[in-house]
Amino acid sequence: MEKQFRTTEISDPAFERDNLRFITVKSKHLKGRGDICVFVPPIKDLSNVPVVILLHGVYGSAWAWSQKGGVHITAWELMQKGKLEPMVIAMPSDGLWGDGSGYMPHQQLDFEQWIVADVPAAVQENIPMVSEQSPLFISGLSMGGFGALRLGLKYPEKFQGISAHSSITHLDQMALFVEENLAEHTQTDTDEHSVLGVLKNPITTLSKIRFDCGTEDPLLAHNRALHKAMEDQQIPHTYQEFSGGHEWPYWQKHVVESLLFFNSK
Numbered sequence: 001m002e003k004q005f006r007t008t009e010i011s012d013p014a015f016e017r018d019n020l021r022f023i024t025v026k027s028k029h030l031k032g033r034g035d036i037c038v039f040v041p042p043i044k045d046l047s048n049v050p051v052v053i054l055l056h057g058v059y060g061s062a063w064a065w066s067q068k069g070g071v072h073i074t075a076w077e078l079m080q081k082g083k084l085e086p087m088v089i090a091m092p093s094d095g096l097w098g099d100g101s102g103y104m105p106h107q108q109l110d111f112e113q114w115i116v117a118d119v120p121a122a123v124q125e126n127i128p129m130v131s132e133q134s135p136l137f138i139s140g141l142s143m144g145g146f147g148a149l150r151l152g153l154k155y156p157e158k159f160q161g162i163s164a165h166s167s168i169t170h171l172d173q174m175a176l177f178v179e180e181n182l183a184e185h186t187q188t189d190t191d192e193h194s195v196l197g198v199l200k201n202p203i204t205t206l207s208k209i210r211f212d213c214g215t216e217d218p219l220l221a222h223n224r225a226l227h228k229a230m231e232d233q234q235i236p237h238t239y240q241e242f243s244g245g246h247e248w249p250y251w252q253k254h255v256v257e258s259l260l261f262f263n264s265k
Contacts, residue, residue: 003125004025004118004121004122004125005025005026005027005118005121005122005125006026007025007026008023008024008025008026008122008125008126009023009024009025010022010023010024010126011023018066018072018073019039019040019041019042019072019076020037020038020039020040020066020072021037021038021040021126021127022035022036022037022038022062023035023036023038023122023123023126024036025118025122027114027118029109029110029111029113029114029117029118030095030109030110030111030114030118031108031109034092034093034095034114034118034119034122035061035062035092035093036062036090036091036092036093036119036122036123037062037063037065037066037090037091037092038088038089038090038091038123038126038127039066039071039072039075039076039088039089039091040088040127040129041075041076041079041086041087041088042076043079043086046086046129047129047131048129048130048131048133048134049086049087049088049129049130049134050085050086050087050088050134050135050136050137050262051087051088051089051090051120051123051130051134051135051136051137052087052088052089052090052137052138052139052258052259052262053090053091053092053115053119053120053136053137053138053139053148054071054089054090054091054138054139054140054144054255054258055091055092055094055103055115055138055139055140055141055143055144055145055147055148056091056093056094056140056141056143056144057100057140057141057142057143057144057145057177058099058100058142058143058174058177058178059099059100059177060094060144061093061094061096062091062092062093063091064091065089065091065255066091068248069248069251069252069255070252071089071091071252071255071259072089074252074255074256074259075087075089075259078256078259078260083260083263084259084260084263085263086129087259087262087263088123088127088129088130088134090119090120090123092114092115092119094111094115094143094144094147095109095111095114097109097111098178098179098180098184099177099178099179099180100143100174100177100178102143102146102147102171102174102185103115103143103144103146103147103150103151104150104171104185104187104192105187106184106185106186106187107184112151115138115147115151116151116155116158120136120158135160136158136159136160137159137160137161137162137163137262138151138152138159138161138162138163139162139163139164139165139255139258139262140164140165140167141164141165141166141167141251142165142166142167142168142177142219142246143168143174143177144164145164145165145166145167145168145211146164146167146168146169146173146195148162148163148164148167149162149164149167149169149195149209149211149226150192150194150195150198152207152209153195153198153199153207153209154198156205156206156207157205159207160207160208161207161208161209161261161262162207162208162209162210162211163209163210163211163257163258163261163262164210164211164212165211165212165213165250165251165254165255165258166212166213166214166217166219166223166246166250166251167195167211167213167219167222167223167226168219168222169194169195169196169219169222169223169225169226170193170194170195170196170222171185171193171194172193173219173222176218176219195226196226196229199229199230199233199235206235206236208236208261209230209235209236209237209238210237210238210239210240210257210258210261211223211226211227211237211238211239211240212239212240212241212242212254212257213241213242214241214242214243214244214245214246214247214250215241215242215243215244216243216244216245217244217245217246217250218246219246220241223239227239238261240257242254
């Protein structure tokens with residue numbers, strides 16, 4: 001595989017813990033460096049292992065899902081119990097613009113292609129059990145749920161499955177969380193501002209889709225509206241509601257739904 005990055009740094013196994021590796025690459029799309037935390041199951045002789053790109057929410061970074069959500073511990077426990085096939089979980093930063101980039105191109109930086117193109121390439125280059133043949137999935141929480149749904153639906157040929165938790169469904173909802181003027185995120189095509197807008201584009205192939213939201217979450221009505229719109233458009237998907245709010249205890253618990261949804265079994 002041809003190298004995609006001018007410079008790459010990866011953590012030294014002698015100092016790694018809990019099956020987590022850390023990658024930093026110089027990205028043309030970010031015009032600088034980007035970080036990825038990667039859970040790599042400690043199983044020998046694996047190849048073409050599926051990759052889940054797991055996106056964080058506002059204020060977070062590459063460490064959020066592991067150090068606040070413990071997803072690597074959850075995934076390994078499920079694998080040891082035989083409930084989950086081996087998978088690599090790639091947890092990139094969103095590009096670290098403001099309180100959150102929205103995983104959208106703006107400010108002459110392409111946070112979208114950082115996720116869609118650079119992150120898979122960086123994992124393939126640095127994790128031997130991953131290859132171009134590895135199935136690719138995408139998930140996330142809140143702003144990361146928006147990124148997962150929007151990018152998964154926009155690039156269905158890239159992602160075999162999409163799962164999202166407590167998702168922002170339209171750029172306008174970012175105002176609930178960030179201090180930046182949302183005009184900074186504005187796209188030339190305003191359909192790009194929403195999950196439903198992306199769905200207006202003709203889709204010839206479709207990823208498997210699921211999403212959920214807590215019944216005490218301020219984004220609940222928006223998730224219900226997205227569910228109804230997808231039903232009206234006869235887009236196959238699974239939508240679930242669980243008790244809980246917009247908070248880490250909810251995401252720690254329900255990321256399991258995403259992992260099992262992506263399971264190859």
